[in-house]
Amino acid sequence: MLPTKESDWTILDIQISLMKIGIVYNSFARHKKLPEELELRNTAFNIGRHLKTLGHHIQYFNMDSPESIMALCRSDIEVAFDTCERMRGDPRGEAFTAAFLEFLGIPHTRTSSFYIALGINKMRIKHILSFHHILIPKSQVFFDNQDNLNPGLEFPLFVKGSESENSIGIDEQSFVMDMPHLKEKVSQIINSLHQAALVEEFIDGREFSVAILPGKDNRTLPIMEIEFDDLPINRRYLDYQAKWLTNSDQYQRTIPGLPKNLPEKQKQAIISTALKCFRILGLDSYTRIDMRCRDDRVYVLEVNQNPSIDEDGSGYVRACKDVGLDYNAIINILLANALLGAV
């Protein structure tokens, strides 16, 4: 049975007394921010507001500003709530920020920087999981649209950026049924995202995600399922619209919720796979693992070491609320976990 009180989740031998906490965030230099950038920035400020109402002393550090970074170096904060992603458009920025905090000796709420960096390259994660006998869709990285398709990969295929996050680059052309469309999407990924394209077999099956709440005993939250309404097979996935454009058809018709009619054996397989991935990849903070099931087999699609913790829209927060954890409790648990890593 899952614990129902916040105190059962916190690290009992570390009390979160009033602290000096730094909120580390991206302001994003662009004047007109993309939806995912707006959410990230708002999440940072929202967390800061919550912490302030709890009595903590809060300072904000903008990782897009050298002056702010210098202030961070000179600060006396005791822990950092790190919400950074990207740096000057580079997805490695997430890992760099965590590493910077570690260099300064400041505990932070993210997984350790090396594991973040490891996870930025999706193919790398697949290799490691595959070595440990975790099922993953057959995949191939395309550096050029003239690369030959490996014989083991059969259509339909799914194409995405090898390093992109927030579903950037995933759209209605990501699902491909033939070579011309494959090459077209590969070109589009390479040219617009400036990264290699990851091509993988499309697993048509039920899609689940498992959020993991970190702590002394890392725990899984209730399994969530994404229902795709009656969308056709070539639209049965979470693309950029489904994640960020609330007025879009795809957003309205991809519905997260608790799974119905999930056999117990499959449920245990999903949970066990999620925990194995967490352990194999050395993770130690909030994580979400996305999977699909086909023919009673569980395939790992993504290991997201930085799932959104936006108070209003995120699946991770929703999963926490399903077990009675409000937003303050979630924030406290993540802080406690950061301090546990520092012990």
Next chain:
Amino acid sequence: MKIAIVEESPLDAAEPDLNSQLISILLKLGHDVCRLAADALLFENIIKEKPDLVYSLVRKEMDTARRIPALLEIAAVQYAGPGMMALSFNCFYNLLFPLLTDSGILTSPFLVMKAGQPFELGNLDFPLRLHREGYSNGQTLNTKMELNSALKKIPERDEVILFGHVNATRKHIYLLGERPLVGKDNSVCIEPAVRAYCVMEGRGLARFDFLCSDKVLLTEVEMAPHPLEPLMVREAAEYGWDTEKLIQQILEDAVNG
């Protein structure tokens, strides 16, 4: 160029003599050199000094060393030497070797496990080499008793990797960028070394050690060798480079790469 050399704080370097030699060479090549400590003010000092290039020689504390490239990336300054990923892989063989294996690179036989879990050695022969996650140095263990004793000293949940002994000739190769510095008899190492270098997001100078018999097995990597370590200097000489040429090539690779 103005080059900032980053060293352990407080200027307590792992190889002070080699660092001093390097600085002398840089000055001889006409560069302007400043020395910075790897401490909390490093970012601020880099912003103030505005070097054209940074070269981190931090080696003693690998936990610090492997985070410095991240700081340099944030500072948007050019730097010589490995990036964060490559330096970290140096300390996490437990993740590196499965990645290399699944990427099609042949390696010494190994076993990855938690220090506290029961295990079977399978086809691994003594003497074994043990690497603990987060540490760059391994230790050699000659017997089961030594192995059990070593494992008891490691927290149960920490991951370790055990390499089995292979009776073969040891060879190594240095790469600069993806360019091999080929010495005698190690041309068989080039292809797997370059592949491993790419998998590890290699950058700058790196050394790959192999065990060669009928197969070429990667057994150790060093992603941040000191550019003036004696073996490196000797092999560069065989390649036709004196130390000044070697350092010049490293700088050019950093600036152009």
